[in-house]
Amino acid sequence: MLGTPLILDSPVPWHNFLPRPNTAELMPYVITEACKSTKDKSCVDVCPVDCIYEGPDMLYIHPDECIDCGACEPECPVTAIFPEEDVPAAQKEYIQLNRAVFKSENPPGRPTR
Ligand code: SF4
Ligand code: SF4
Numbered sequence: 001m002l003g004t005p006l007i008l009d010s011p012v013p014w015h016n017f018l019p020r021p022n023t024a025e026l027m028p029y030v031i032t033e034a035c036k037s038t039k040d041k042s043c044v045d046v047c048p049v050d051c052i053y054e055g056p057d058m059l060y061i062h063p064d065e066c067i068d069c070g071a072c073e074p075e076c077p078v079t080a081i082f083p084e085e086d087v088p089a090a091q092k093e094y095i096q097l098n099r100a101v102f103k104s105e106n107p108p109g110r111p112t113r
Helices: 033-037 042-046 093-103
Strands: 029-031 052-054 059-061 081-083
Touching: 029 059, 029 093, 059 093
Parallel strands: none
Antiparallel strands: 029 081, 052 059
């Protein structure tokens, strides 16, 4: 008689054994154009992992540090923050911009007050 498959004995949820997507290119939340005229930093105050950085023109979310909690989105007074999949069509360029800016020679830094 065969024993119980190892996967069923495991305390780890069964779905954790499924192949995971390549998360290297995922970017949970994105800041878009409306931040440029506001930059009030309300989002910075609520981010639990301090992954929102300041550039000369706007703020940016570090794509590898964001934990996808969503706390920043309702805080933005100009609705500049979206989950990547909900970024409006006219703002799609900001998905790549939020990633590329951290690889630039002059990446965003810690927000000033
Ligand atoms: S809350 Fe919105 S407008 Fe204010 S800094 Fe953050 S993204 Fe920019
Ligand atoms: S979704 Fe959460 S972790 Fe990501 S930038 Fe917003 S507050 Fe920070």
